Amino acid sequence: MTNLSKERPKALLLLAGTATMWSLGGLLIKSVKASPLSIAGSRSAIAVVLLLLVLKKPKLTWSVAQIGAALAYAATSMLFVTATKTTTAANAVLLQFTAPIYVAIFSSWLLKEKTKLLDWITVFLVMGGMVLFFLDNLSTKSILGNGIAAASGVSFAFFIMFMRMQKDGSPLESVLLGNVFTAAIGLPFLAWSAPDASGWLYLVILGVVQLGIPYILFSRAIKHATALEAILIPVIEPLLNPVWVFLILGEAPGLLAIIGGFIVLSAITVRCVLAAMLSPAKEVST
Template sequence: MSPIIPSMSRATAQHVTTGQPGRLAPLYLVCAALLWSTGGLLVKLSSWGPLSILAGRGLVAASVLLVYLRGTRLRLSMSHYIGAVALLATQMLFILATRMTTAANAIFLQYTSPLYVVPLGTWLLGEHPRRIDWITMVILFLGLAFFFGDRLSADGLTGNLLALLSGFTVAVFTIVTRRLGRCDGGSDAAAQVILLSYGLAVVVGFPSLLGEAFTPRDIGLILLLGVFQIGLAFMFYARAIPYASALEATLITMLEPILNPLWVALVLGERPGPRACLGALLVVGGVVLRSLTADRQAPDRDT
């Protein structure tokens, strides 16, 4: 899952992209998306239980983020804890969904979070939805119908429902970090929420972790998840986001849900059904349409 961190408007981004960091921003975003996209495959390859994966990955990722945030004073409020719990739930739901349904369904159903962001944003942030927001919601609802149109086992149906619920928890995390970003400065506030979430993941999953067999294979997979899929990916994203427009960040990081099931298909031979593929196209199309339209309509404000 890609963290939802407030990014610059198009006008501001164009102003700051004249230097070397600005020119490298798209490359950094591509690197972040590539690393995030390995999550589904690594989770499926691990023999550990979901809680153990949650704790092990959280422990490694928190260590990496502590190095990245060294010198930053942590300021934790109730909003930080709400955001952290929402992100913790997102991680757990994604791991469970990936184990129970296809990697494609798990990641694309998570990307239906705009369905919840629109009403939550209206209620909590006073952001009034525009016509494009309602159009996006209709497209995403159609996508949902196709995801649940394929024949599913009991586990597959449960996995889809868990993935759909993870879209809601992503929306809560998004709203909280946007609210914090208005007061505390965007990326640092979101990074603190993410760090707190991984700390909570260790606490929640540690008892389960103690009962696992620490084989070289599973240790290696957890290190890949914590250091690269989470830690290094976040560093690339945080490095790029001050120089990227919201549109650029959204479009490039859409590589994650596209590549996630591709790696699983190439390595494990798992392929989503035809209706799920059509649903995935609708979800991607809805998110991209929303980004393109928002960027044209509001060039001088953050999106």
């Protein structure tokens, strides 16, 4: 029995746990009464402490790829928190989940990877789904929130691509730096928008349970899971995220957003499954 098959059951549990903890983001962010940047900065500062305890001596190469991934991570974090505060949790997470589409568009330029017909078909379907998000519940605030969420998908795509460029690096170092950058930008906003006692409790949970621990578990699980498993199991996050918000806070996306989300999620999942099935087994680097 290979090491991969021995460790796979544990890896699958770690991936499922990771996605479930990530999915708490929408509920916890909406529960903190503070500005988006102060939430993002505080969450990242708490995550930095946890990551330093795990890494002990981070291997910082300061390469273009490592810095690029860190900056893209910081942008993604701040944009996602802002979008979650401005639009529905479902819209925020599903529009961020369009990242693989931007990877398909930009990878030929940044990674020298050829974009295939299947990628362009998926791009067309996802863009159609995104139109429905912007048609749903038309208002200045919702359009702004959806636009910010879509931007977080672009920055997350660059985070993925810069991570792929680090063939011999540790993904946690880039995540650590990204959280440091986010904390440096966001923490000063606490002077104008500080949370109350319950808000700080939610921020600790965000930093430790929703951000720090999941990335540690994901970095370990990815070494023993197949590409297909690593693609499919994290889909739990965009499915559960709006569920928690609806059950606890009663927020529900509109009908057009639900249809758009179904199109986006289905198109990307099918595309990833087909790509994984048609490609030789290899370690996932993201």
